[in-house]
Amino acid sequence: MIKKSLSGLIFVLMMVSVPVFAGWQALPKVAPAPDNNPTTAAKVTLGKMLFMDPRISSTGTVSCNSCHNVMEGGDDSRTFSMGVHGQLGGRNAPTVWNAAFHSVQFWDGRVDLLEDQAKGPITNPVEMGEPDHDHTMVKIKAIPGYKPYFEKAFGRNSMTIDNLAKAIAAFERTLITPDSPYDKYVSGDKHAISAQQIRGMKTFAATGCTSCHSGAAFNGPSMDFGKGFYAKFPTFADNAYNKDYNLSADKGRQEATGKAADAHMFRVPTLRNITDTAPYFHNGSVNSLSEAVRIMAKVQLNKTLNDQEVSDIVAFLSALTGPYPEISMPRLPATTGISLFAGE
Amino acid sequence: MIKKSLSGLIFVLMMVSVPVFAGWQALPKVAPAPDNNPTTAAKVTLGKMLFMDPRISSTGTVSCNSCHNVMEGGDDSRTFSMGVHGQLGGRNAPTVWNAAFHSVQFWDGRVDLLEDQAKGPITNPVEMGEPDHDHTMVKIKAIPGYKPYFEKAFGRNSMTIDNLAKAIAAFERTLITPDSPYDKYVSGDKHAISAQQIRGMKTFAATGCTSCHSGAAFNGPSMDFGKGFYAKFPTFADNAYNKDYNLSADKGRQEATGKAADAHMFRVPTLRNITDTAPYFHNGSVNSLSEAVRIMAKVQLNKTLNDQEVSDIVAFLSALTGPYPEISMPRLPATTGISLFAGE
Structure with missing residues (x-):
């Protein structure tokens, strides 16, 4: 009895507290590698x-x-x-x-x-x-x-x-972007992101985006290699967005597995550097991050965001971008005096 | 009279001395720029x-x-x-x-x-x-x-x-490759290139390649911007190479100027880094530097090189390659939250 009451109490507390999400994590400075291919x-x-x-x-x-x-x-x-x-x-x-x-x-x-x-x-x-x-x-x-x-x-x-x-x-595995403003913020630098970005962070969680986009890379909970974190997209199909952007045409994971249960299931993508990866979604149909946020709220959570909420979430998402490490150009070895592509 | 005799004498001297070519030049460390666009x-x-x-x-x-x-x-x-x-x-x-x-x-x-x-x-x-x-x-x-x-x-x-x-x-104008083995050699480091490369250098000149491929970049004499150094290619058209590699199909500069005198005229290309730029010629028809050397001797100078001469010239040409400077990758500025190419 006590146990049951307690869990009920916790549930009530979760519903009233904002942010409801306590799982904010900075991106690790090193990416994981499988045992048979340590990064050298x-x-x-x-x-x-x-x-x-x-x-x-x-x-x-x-x-x-x-x-x-x-x-x-x-x-x-x-x-x-x-x-x-x-x-x-x-x-x-x-x-x-x-x-x-x-x-x-x-x-x-x-x-x-x-x-x-x-x-x-x-x-x-x-x-x-x-x-x-x-x-x-x-x-x-x-x-x-x-x-x-x-x-x-x-x-x-x-x-x-x-x-x-x-x-x-x-x-x-070296192409990672820790040290974004968000990472600095959750690591203790309370001035790393703006008031609007903090507001957007709360709205992001309160809206329920974190039910899928959790974890350090905002692609779901940490899982072993080969174990995927999937979501049905769109979850709510009865809306104009689904039709306008043709979101249901692609059967997603079902096309790979052949299983009906995998219909419209997609891996939850990372939101890191999302400002730099337009257009959006598996079918690249949406060319505006604001519109993508609005659509996600509707088709995944059946919620309608107002302009301020959208703007705040977009501001928050921009805190997940970069900095990109500097990379020197490799020199590609020559095929001296001959080409592999002559006459192609 | 004296003047005339003297020039005749010089001509005879040029014909008998090997190498006949005294114009070997190292590549400048800085490329020229037009007055209205100094390099910054x-x-x-x-x-x-x-x-x-x-x-x-x-x-x-x-x-x-x-x-x-x-x-x-x-x-x-x-x-x-x-x-x-x-x-x-x-x-x-x-x-x-x-x-x-x-x-x-x-x-x-x-x-x-x-x-x-x-x-x-x-x-x-x-x-x-x-x-x-x-x-x-x-x-x-x-x-x-x-x-x-x-x-x-x-x-x-x-x-x-x-x-x-x-x-x-x-x-x-920063994409230049001074300090090749050849450049070091002509700047005084007599061990910068091999005995075969030195032999090839002499054969290159003695064969007459330097009549077009002279100067620091082996693309002809130094000229003002806008003044081109052209050669007819092929000069000798009555040979199998011309037919086999379809060398005469392209009218060259005539296609740009409309003038009959420009038929088959091409800018003399640089030979720098030629080992890394196969396939060869304006039509990219030849996929072997050795074959390209052999063809050039025949169709431009009406000479038939033996295998040793070809091999020596190719060795010499390899002394004109690199080193390439290290270049860092630029970061291309983003179009935040939107793409210029969605739906294309």
């Missing part, structure tokens, strides 16, 4: 080269960075990415910044690790368009300058697609 | 951002760096470049490295300055595909973070296509 400087060096190298693609024109531009918000500003021969993808490119804090990868969480993710676009016909990974590795091996970098990172005879992916993943 | 740090900073920014293109996917990749040899390893929507250009992309040492730009020399060159691809339908420069500047002005960089470089109200081009040109 040698891997990061190689991974950066491979990430920036368009020669991985069938035409020599599309690198990882083409759609996940680390000079911008880690994406490409487009609704759908443009791969080889100008072909369009079917979902909006997620940012590579802080992707390392996702426990599963892609919008539908169809792979567990960045290592797995890195391999996908290479052979996707509308992205890098390689016929298969063997073809890719024949090309990479034909670039003599890569060999010593693979050896330093992985030892001898290590030029494999798995190690290529491991190196890219290791580089991506 | 503020322009270079802005120019690097603009050079790397794919948002200049109609699709948001093609930057200057896409076809002139400064992480590689300043080109794209392709026969013909691939612009927006996967469209192909008609000539091989010249390297941006040391382009600052050319007195005219493009293969046909149709513009005088890097400032003029930078504007061309923006509105070329198969390159960046912008409808016009005004459209481009509307986009650049819609990126708030660019304004302070323009102001620092050019003063207030300076966001114009001309200043955009000036900034890119200023950045490109």
Whole structure:
């Protein structure tokens, strides 16, 4: 009896206190890595080269960075990415910044690790368009300058697609943005964010956004690699937004698993650097962060925000951006006196 | 009479001495700039951002760096470049490295300055595909973070296509590679290049390559901006190479000027970093530096080189490569909460 009353009391307390959410966390300064691929400087060096190298693609024109531009918000500003021969993808490119804090990868969480993710676009016909990974590795091996970098990172005879992916993943685990104004604020610097941003933070929690966008990366609770945190999107489909932005056309995770229970389930994306990753949603249909906030409140929580609430939440979200670390350009090793792409 | 005899004597001396060429020059440590656009740090900073920014293109996917990749040899390893929507250009992309040492730009020399060159691809339908420069500047002005960089470089109200081009040109004038092994050698370090490279250097001159590929950048004598150094290519057309590699299909400078005298005239390209810029020639038809050397001797000088001579010249040419300066990646200013390319 006592127990039951107590939980009832706590529930009542939660309902009346603002903010209701006590889980604010700063982003860790180091991203987690799987046991079989600890992040090393040698891997990061190689991974950066491979990430920036368009020669991985069938035409020599599309690198990882083409759609996940680390000079911008880690994406490409487009609704759908443009791969080889100008072909369009079917979902909006997620940012590579802080992707390392996702426990599963892609919008539908169809792979567990960045290592797995890195391999996908290479052979996707509308992205890098390689016929298969063997073809890719024949090309990479034909670039003599890569060999010593693979050896330093992985030892001898290590030029494999798995190690290529491991190196890219290791580089991506350095693409994180701790020390945003929000991080400083929750770490004790009470002047790091503005009064409006603090108000927005409270509104964000009170509205219920934190029921999904919790945790240090605002992508849900911390989970083991391979265990995904998903939400149905849209949850409330009977509204004009769903129709106007065609939100229900994509079956989400069901397309990967074939299970009816996964219909319209999507991995909860990080909100870090969200100011720099327009357009928004899996289908890139919304080109305004304010509108995206308004839609999310309606289609996920069935709430209608007023202009002040939207403005405050957007102000808060801007506190989650950057600073981006400085990155030096890699020098991509040459194929002396010959090209891998002549006549293509 | 005395004068005439003397010049005859000098001519005879030139014919018998090996090397016949005394004009070896190291690359200057600073590239020349036109009077109206002195190179400044503020322009270079802005120019690097603009050079790397794919948002200049109609699709948001093609930057200057896409076809002139400064992480590689300043080109794209392709026969013909691939612009927006996967469209192909008609000539091989010249390297941006040391382009600052050319007195005219493009293969046909149709513009005088890097400032003029930078504007061309923006509105070329198969390159960046912008409808016009005004459209481009509307986009650049819609990126708030660019304004302070323009102001620092050019003063207030300076966001114009001309200043955009000036900034890119200023950045490109920093893309130079002095201190190659060859530069060290001609500056007095007699151990900077190998015995084979020295032999190749002599063969290069004795064969007559220096009649066009002279000067510090091996692109002809130093000339004022706008005054081009051209050669007919091929000069000797009655050979298998011309047919096999379709060298005469392109009318060269005639296509720009309409003058019969300009038929098959091309700007003499730099040979600096030539090891890193395959495939070769205006039509990118030759994917081997050795083969390119062999062909040049035949179609320009009507000489047939033996394998040793080709190998020695290629070794010499490799002494003209790098080192490339380290470049930090620019951070491209955001369009907060909105994209310029949604729905494209």
